[in-house]
Amino acid sequence: MSKLMNRAVASFWLGAVALVPMQALAAEGHGPEIERQRWSFGGFRGQFDTAQLQRGFQVYEKVCSNCHGLSRIYFRNLVQGGGPQFPEASVKALAASWPNKITDGPNDEGNMFERPAGLPDPILGPYKNEKQARANQNGAYPPDLSLIVKARTVERNPSWWTHPFLMLGDIFSSYQEGGADYLYGLLTGYSDPPEGVTVADGMSYNKAFAGHQLAMPQPLQDDSVEYQDGTPKTLDNYARDVTAFLAWAADPSLDQRKRIGWQVMLYLLVTTVLLYLGKKRVWSSIKH
Numbered sequence: 001m002s003k004l005m006n007r008a009v010a011s012f013w014l015g016a017v018a019l020v021p022m023q024a025l026a027a028e029g030h031g032p033e034i035e036r037q038r039w040s041f042g043g044f045r046g047q048f049d050t051a052q053l054q055r056g057f058q059v060y061e062k063v064c065s066n067c068h069g070l071s072r073i074y075f076r077n078l079v080q081g082g083g084p085q086f087p088e089a090s091v092k093a094l095a096a097s098w099p100n101k102i103t104d105g106p107n108d109e110g111n112m113f114e115r116p117a118g119l120p121d122p123i124l125g126p127y128k129n130e131k132q133a134r135a136n137q138n139g140a141y142p143p144d145l146s147l148i149v150k151a152r153t154v155e156r157n158p159s160w161w162t163h164p165f166l167m168l169g170d171i172f173s174s175y176q177e178g179g180a181d182y183l184y185g186l187l188t189g190y191s192d193p194p195e196g197v198t199v200a201d202g203m204s205y206n207k208a209f210a211g212h213q214l215a216m217p218q219p220l221q222d223d224s225v226e227y228q229d230g231t232p233k234t235l236d237n238y239a240r241d242v243t244a245f246l247a248w249a250a251d252p253s254l255d256q257r258k259r260i261g262w263q264v265m266l267y268l269l270v271t272t273v274l275l276y277l278g279k280k281r282v283w284s285s286i287k288h
């Protein structure tokens with residue numbers, strides 16, 4: 001047998017031997033099961049639902065902002081198109097009364113000072129820095145939620161040979177809502193620990209969280225927040241709405257991007273037809 005052939009056979013067997021433990025790992029290390037949800041902004045054409053974003057912001061404001069910041073979103077973003085689109089006057093009033101003040105300065109005496117927020121200011125959480133947050137939360141750090149939906153996803157642990165097919169399926173269905181599915185799963189995933197599992201002091205059991213124990217106490221229950229538009233005040237709705245809002249916060253131009261995407265496709269289609277007709281005409285006098 002030639003040297004090359006020998007090498008090919010050797011790599012085949014090496015590959016085969018390496019795959020067996022990989023498959024065992026994939027089957028074993030399975031993370032928590034998180035169901036996929038239907039989102040108005042999912043798929044190729046999905047768009048945010050303005051009313052849902054407004055309710056979601058309300059949940060963030062009343063509950064999550066007690067511990068988490070949203071510092072990459074500015075009050076003015078809440079007024080802009082593609083987002084919750086609150087009236088400007090009410091956002092101004094909200095910013096002015098936001099409990100977490102903006103540090104500004106230095107003033108004429110050279111000192112930093114605090115002032116109320118306005119439209120151009122970020123939506124700050126209650127803590128000045130990570131150290132202060134940890135000192136107030138038993139050592140745990142409530143992360144800024146601006147990009148949390150992009151920073152998390154749902155892990156699937158199929159056997160290695162189904163993985164490529166599932167991946168292709170996700171590409172063709174344009175699945176990008178892993179972060180939203182995770183967040184919804186986390187907010188609705190609190191329960192008593194199963195038999196035989198002890199939860200450490202100050203921790204809560206959550207089926208969606210890796211390791212199942214996290215330092216955030218269950219933030220939402222039925223009736224946590226007063227909705228103005230008559231939407232039922234259930235944990236499920238709160239979780240769904242605040243997730244949609246945070247998905248917008250992590251990707252504020254999604255609506256516009258998808259709309260332009262379709263316009264570009266249409267434009268390219270028309271251009272293709274025109275170019276084809278033009279080509280036929282230009283070459284029509286030449287025999288071939």
Ligand code: HEC
Nearest residue numbers: 063064066067137140141142143148214215216219220242
């Ligand atoms: C009482 C304070 C508190 C409130 C209120 C709160 N959180 Fe948290 N949150 C925490 C802490 C503390 C952590 C860090 C948990 C850890 O590291 O174990 C955390 C972590 C998180 C995480 C990260 C989980 C991960 O995968 O790492 C998300 C997402 C989150 N919170 C979302 C929310 C949302 C949405 C709300 C509002 C509905 C909310 N939180 C309300 C304290 C809070």
